[in-house]
Amino acid sequence: MSRRKGEDTLARKRRRMPHIAELGRIEPLRAADRAQLEQTCMRITNGQEFLYGAELIRGDWRYLVRFSEPHHAEALRDWLRRENFSDRPAPKFGPSxxxxxxxxxxxxxxxxxxxxxxxxxxxxxxxxxxxxxxxxxxxxxxxxxxxxxxxxxxxxxxxxxxxxxxxxxxxxxxxxxxxWAANPFSPPDWYPPEDAYPHSEE
Incomplete structure (x- = not known):
């Protein structure tokens, strides 16, 4: 897959935002939790860019947020601890x-x-x-x-x-x-009598 010169790729964004705040979970987020996280990141960065997604960390896929400034990542880590964000339930897929x-x-x-x-x-x-x-x-x-x-x-x-x-x-x-209708080890009402009509699909 070719890239246009000057295109802002995911790799460039990661290099531009090296400071990481891990969410402490491998499960995806519910829509309401993700919206709250994005609003908090917007407030912390005062509208500057940040990058949210899943990355391979120490052999496991984990959700994290990247920032360009170290104090932004520290502020989010503090918010995550106060909100117990890692303990929030994962989205429910299908019936229980x-x-x-x-x-x-x-x-x-x-x-x-x-x-x-x-x-x-x-x-x-x-x-x-x-x-x-x-x-x-x-x-x-x-x-x-x-x-x-x-x-x-x-x-x-x-x-x-x-x-x-x-x-x-x-x-x-x-x-x-x-x-077997005459099975002595089962109650007689479990099975039809021996002279019952043969089984039919109709």
Whole structure:
């Protein structure tokens, strides 16, 4: 990649601003924290330039701010200590574990009530038994779910949640076998009687 003569490159900025204030963290910043940091740097430098970013320091990627004057870096380090800036939480990407569990409960209840759960699992099993790839199995499950006009599910994959639930709680559905009805080590109400109708996809 060619550079124009006189272009203010990142390397030139680093040479021009050799004084560093480390943020003491390797996690990225939330938008509000980054805005506050930039405002503080503008106040400390009185509108002069500074450079914020991640650099490789002692073998680890760390976030830092570069200044052209040493007292600017010292002032920011003092502010970072007073604000406990390194302990601020990292931005959240995707749902938490609690949100995932809550969504799974709601999705399974909705799927049982509407019948979507059965059709989604059937579509996945049919594709799986046809030796399709996992991606094609997931696509078949998504198409089956789409016919039911599911509610907005944000980050969550409702079809994947239904299939995962079925794999966890009804493993036999995916292996083509039925448990032994007369198993003396299991309660009788766990399995259908021996004369029950044979399993059908319909």
């Amino acid at each position: 574990a609690e949100e995932k569990r809550a969504f799974e409960e709601v999705a399974i209840a909705w799927g049982v009530r509407t019948g979507a759960l059965r059709r989604v699992v059937q579509a996945y099993r049919r594709a799986m038994f046809a030796n399709e790839t996992m991606m094609r199995c997931d696509t078949a499950a998504q198409k089956a779910l789409g016919a039911y006009l599911p509610p907005e599910h944000g980050f969550h994959n409702m079809a994947r949640v239904m299939v995962s639930w079925a794999m966890k709680h009804h493993t036999s559905w995916f292996h083509g076998w039925r448990p």
